[in-house]
Amino acid sequence: MATTSAPPFAELYSPGRPFTWPELQSLAADGLLTRLHQRGYTLPEVTASPQLRARAAATAVPEGIRQRVVAGRMTAAWIYGCAEEPDRLALLVDAKRRVSSLRNTRGCTLHEVRLGPFDVVSMGGLMVSSPLRTALDIALHVDAVRAIPALEGLLARPERDVRLRLLVLAIESTPRVPHKKAALEKLSLLAPALVSGGPVDVKNAVDPPDSTEDVAQVLGVAHLEREP
Structure with a gap:
């Protein structure tokens, strides 16, 4: 039978x-x-696990483009359980791919970015920005009212895969990051001792193995959204 x-x-x-x-x-x-x-x-x-929320988000992405985009920003924060579901899906598109064919995707906001090898994870049939990349993008590109609670949630994840000191160092150590000052102001609300309105004291900010170069490579700070 x-x-x-x-x-x-x-x-x-x-x-x-x-x-x-x-x-x-x-x-x-x-x-x-x-x-x-x-x-x-x-x-x-x-x-409601991250895998299930990623699966849910995947159903809202047209099947034809699902393997060409990455759920990011507040959508990724929602998938990780650190924010409310946004009204529109935030989808990242690697700058090496053609974006013009995706412009008319309904219910989604597309962001052309550069993505590094550590910036993306796969779950629930959808590519999602890694927790570290998600936190970095939220600090840089999301208004403080929504960003700060989401960052608090990402920092409190039991996996401990987002470290505030590394976020501060990554943003501070890269000279051409857009919205850098605003991002540091948001992070200063979470840990004033790490952001004093000027350059971070990198001698005491991270453990010795976490050099500026290593942090920049691991967090993908060279892979941020392109300036217009």
């Missing part, structure tokens, strides 16, 4: 998979489903 396999993404329900949008809303109103993101629901007992 043949067995039927479980439907793909059984933990995640979005319009057409397999219920219609009105059906999903009705099931949620009855308490049978819990809203995960704008147009996606899960069973109440399912834990």
